[in-house]
Amino acid sequence: MTRRNWLGGAAGWLWLAVVVVPLYWIVVTSFKAQRDYFTANPLAPPIRPTLDNYQLVIESDFPRYFLNSIVVTVGATVPAVLFSFMAAYAIVRGGSGRFLRSVNALFLMGLAIPLQAVVIPVYLIIIRMRMYDTLMAIILPSIAFAIPLSVLVLTNFIRDIPRELFESMRLDGVTDWGMLWRLAFPLTRPALVTVTIYNGLTVWNNFLLPLILTQSPDQRTLPLALWSFQGQYSVNVPAVLASVVLTTLPILILYAVGRRQLLSGLTAGFSR
Amino acid sequence: MTLPALVVFTAFGLIPLLGVVLLSFTTWNGIGAIEPSGLDSWSVVLADPGLPHALWVTFLVMALSWLFQTPVSILIGTFLAGQHRYRAVLAVLYFVPLLLSSAAISITYKALLDPNFGLGAGLGVPLLRQDWLGQPGLALGVVVFVVSWQFIPFHSLIYQGGVRQIPQSMYEAAELDGAGTVRRFFSITLPQLKYTIITSSTLMVVGSLTYFDLIFVLTAGGPGDATRVLALDMYKRGFQANLMGPASAIAVILVLVGLGLALLMRRLGGKDTDSQLEGM
DSSP, X not given: OXXXXXXXXXXXXXXXXXXXXXXXXXXXXXXXXXXXXXXXXXXXXXXXXXXXXXXXXXXXXXXXXXXXXXXXXXXXHHHHHHHHHHHHHHHHHTTTSHHHHHHHHHHHHHTTOOHHHHHHHHHHHHHHTTOTTSHHHHXXXXXXXXXXXXXXXXXXXXXXXXXXXXXXXXXXXXXXXXXXXXXXXXXTHHHHXXXXXXXXXXXXXXXXXXXXXXXXXXXXXXXXXXXXXXXXXXXXXXXXXXXXXXXXXXHHHHHHHOHHHHHHHHTTTTOO | OOHHHHHHHIIIIIHHHHHHHHXXXXXXXXXXXXXXXXXXXXXXXXXXTHHHHHHHHHHHHHHHHHHHHHHHHHHHHHHHHSOOTTHHHHHHHHTHHHHSOHHHHHXXXXXXXXXXXXXHHHHTOTTTOSOTTTSHHHHHHHHHHHHHHHHHHHXXXXXXXXXXXXXXXXXXXXXXXXXXXXXXXXXXXXXXXXXXXXXXXXXXXXXXXXXXXXXXXXXXXXXXXXXXXXXXXXXXXXXXXXXXXXXXXXXXHHHHHHHHHHHHHHHHHOGGGHHHHXXX
């Protein structure tokens, strides 16, 4: 397309400013000393750049919250993708059976359940399982809510594998389990990466489950830690913004490394 | 092989869905025993003027953020799908808001909009120096804006994909017929994007029911109850006022509204969109 698109261009540049100005402000301010923050132009670069804000954030137990977030994200994403992959394989390969068809319909219906709407019973179940205020309490529901979309995306991909490949492996005496790993796994790898990224980011950024299912500071994940840090230091804007930068840094690094994968992961299943 | 997925999904997805319906017919303070109480919770909730208010605020946030996000996303998506010298650079920055958590975004805007310590105060521009989150109308506007700031990149991405699928030959034919840019946009791009618009709108509309974290951190439903959407109403009744029965009734309403909207969007799209909507 070589034709000019003035309106789109204008909207594009304007929205870019709307996106970039707050981001720039976050970064610049996070390097300012608190007393400089009030006196100078808020958009000017820091006169005396300082790392004090970052130090304050790190000393406020953020390494601990960081670790919690990693445990929860990995602990939820890996099983979620693995379970969904197995289920998707079974649904595609044995999809004509009534049982698997209804399992598939069940997962599709699951797409329509908003997490917010079921948090009260989830809370009840977690209390009854004596898991309240543990990281496991966040992990289990996170897996459950990652499954429907993951199964959907993965079934679409496994369906594209030519039937003949499975048949020839079957003739060679390979079991379903063997075909799952030696045929379906390598051929669906891009979709698996996509689904892993999508779920990983969703779990990493989740706020509601930690809010409801944990209580003590040492079980906090990053979004919740951000919120309570802000409650504690609301007047110290540079420190609050340093905490925002620190918690976003790992994802920004991932974004720099694999932008394409990350973006396709974010729209997984939405724009095919 | 479906067993592990089925077990976890049933335990933490399906059973809670049934559970929330059952809990709406009980009385429970969140800690003690759960007592069946018939329709008590429902009559409390349905008689409370807070419910129509929460529904109205939810609807306002949904409608306004749709009205704001859709044209902007279509324009940006079309722009990004074209060949452009700076497109690659622009695209890198555009999508950063997608990566931030709602909590991080809300905290940033809360600090940025503070009338005493925020950006407007620092720049000394009176127009920007308002009590953004302290006045009901403004606070609602801010919520709509912040929601859009977070999600416009996502929808632009969807529209970008949609525009790229439009056959180039259609544009060439139109060009031969002498159609200008604006004409081509309205006669080709927009009609061809019909299903993309429906997919994106469905995600926006149904998704708007779940803007909990963002509003919770940004305004906590305030000032007063100006931004108290349905999901927030449920949380406050359940986990702050310890009235789990009425909160469950609100949750059931939330599910029903969500399903109703999904079906409505499906009908608007006609039958052929079924296969596309499965992609949600």
